[in-house]
Amino acid sequence: MDEDADDLDDEFEPFDLPTAEQRKAGTIENPQEVYSRMRACAMVLSNFKKYAQEGRARSEYIEQIIADIANYYGYNEFLTEKLFHIFPVAEAIEFFEANEVPRPVTIRTNTLRTRRRDLAQALINRGVNLEPIGKWTNVGLQVFESSVPIGATPEYLAGHYMLQAASSFLPVIALSPQPNERILDMASAPGGKTTYISALLQNTGLVFANDANKARTKSLTANVHRLGCKNVVVCNYDGREFPKVMGGFDRVLLDAPCSGTGVISKDASVKSERDFTLLSHLQKQLILCAIDSVDSHSKTGGIVVYSTCSVTVDENEAVVDYALRKRPNVKLLPTGLEFGKEGFTRYRGKVFNEKVSLTRRFYPHVHNMDGFFVAKFKVMPRTKGQEKAMEKEEERKKGKGKGGEDADMDEGNDEVKFDDEADKDIIVDGLRKAKKAKGYRVFPKKTEEQPSKSPSKETTEKS
Numbered sequence: 001m002d003e004d005a006d007d008l009d010d011e012f013e014p015f016d017l018p019t020a021e022q023r024k025a026g027t028i029e030n031p032q033e034v035y036s037r038m039r040a041c042a043m044v045l046s047n048f049k050k051y052a053q054e055g056r057a058r059s060e061y062i063e064q065i066i067a068d069i070a071n072y073y074g075y076n077e078f079l080t081e082k083l084f085h086i087f088p089v090a091e092a093i094e095f096f097e098a099n100e101v102p103r104p105v106t107i108r109t110n111t112l113r114t115r116r117r118d119l120a121q122a123l124i125n126r127g128v129n130l131e132p133i134g135k136w137t138n139v140g141l142q143v144f145e146s147s148v149p150i151g152a153t154p155e156y157l158a159g160h161y162m163l164q165a166a167s168s169f170l171p172v173i174a175l176s177p178q179p180n181e182r183i184l185d186m187a188s189a190p191g192g193k194t195t196y197i198s199a200l201l202q203n204t205g206l207v208f209a210n211d212a213n214k215a216r217t218k219s220l221t222a223n224v225h226r227l228g229c230k231n232v233v234v235c236n237y238d239g240r241e242f243p244k245v246m247g248g249f250d251r252v253l254l255d256a257p258c259s260g261t262g263v264i265s266k267d268a269s270v271k272s273e274r275d276f277t278l279l280s281h282l283q284k285q286l287i288l289c290a291i292d293s294v295d296s297h298s299k300t301g302g303i304v305v306y307s308t309c310s311v312t313v314d315e316n317e318a319v320v321d322y323a324l325r326k327r328p329n330v331k332l333l334p335t336g337l338e339f340g341k342e343g344f345t346r347y348r349g350k351v352f353n354e355k356v357s358l359t360r361r362f363y364p365h366v367h368n369m370d371g372f373f374v375a376k377f378k379v380m381p382r383t384k385g386q387e388k389a390m391e392k393e394e395e396r397k398k399g400k401g402k403g404g405e406d407a408d409m410d411e412g413n414d415e416v417k418f419d420d421e422a423d424k425d426i427i428v429d430g431l432r433k434a435k436k437a438k439g440y441r442v443f444p445k446k447t448e449e450q451p452s453k454s455p456s457k458e459t460t461e462k463s
């Protein structure tokens, strides 16, 4: 036995694992007890043979630790399970811990108005304690302390900087806009990334800053003006209307609407309410529209960057893998980012394209920034064979109606829209999961599908 294992022995306090019945009885426990048991379960799971109680299964410890994490940190069990399985056990606890701690306050220098050194000096003179974020960015500053509100200094009002999470720089760095290009930021409000793109273009070219939410385009427009971006056009379409409304872009950024599981430290409401199935569905539709909006003959670009501030596989690798399957004329490129963990190519029985490892994941407990995901695609002209294969696939689907793995999507080239009939199962499934997460008793699918006199009561009875 090595020394580390000896240390673990000293730490480990044997405990009685509650039975499933005891857990369901749900007695209110002292948080300290829950915390200790959570740690102890993690140790058992790290060396099951050695620490497990006789006759108890690994799955029982997993159920217990998930229940304890949910209880201690205040998540619903559905989301806890989803997040727990992304990491090895000990790392999962680090992730949940990190979500309880705020991330550093960071700002991005607006190079359309000033230089980082000048900005830093001006803020230091006002009593702000700051430092460059890291070597990977030449515009970011981390604020440690400030005697003035950092969102209301004269420099802020004059547009010398944007208050922006460090993770938010990443997709724009990956996008790597080139002067004079025509760029679409498909889901852009309130404009943190749009204004960065505009600055990297040095106010040349054109950035279409789109957002489906009209109210949010107000803050987008305000930021565009404050930061002096003269190459930005704000528009208000559902992203799924592209490329019908406009296409032929050199680069497209899709910073997709997501569950926000990477920013729980900022928004604790993520712990309880999110519909992952519907989100993933929307993301898949949007990514195809983003790809189809690119000019595959662009001399300087032909690039799509997909990003989310979420760490779930459904919203990230699964969406990227879907895009690779549906658009044979795209390939993944390295993101060009200096750090980040590789995207998953396998996850809980799902196998993705091996190139998905080129995508990058960022975590609060590893990188001390919000959880984030970035993928970079190159869009190439379609070969005749690919055109034919896609037409054939369209025909097949038309003939076949619904059915098959991707039948939930209508991914025609001109228009990507919801197909309500084909989406029915997905929506019902999503609603069942949401009800379960809220603590309602949800009957097995079979019961729901059977005709019933009062289906709504049957599926929403509180347990």
Ligand SMILES: C[S@@+](CC[C@H](N)C(=O)[O-])C[C@H]1O[C@@H](n2cnc3c(N)ncnc32)[C@H](O)[C@@H]1O
Residues within 6 Å of the ligand: 168, 186, 187, 188, 189, 190, 191, 192, 193, 194, 210, 211, 212, 213, 216, 237, 238, 239, 240, 255, 256, 257, 258
């Ligand atoms: C992650 S936020 C974007 C943040 C923004 N890129 C930034 O850096 O400031 C996602 C945005 O997607 C928008 N959105 C949601 N559904 C959309 C859709 N179908 N088409 C376009 N935008 C959508 C939301 O209104 C929200 O502003």
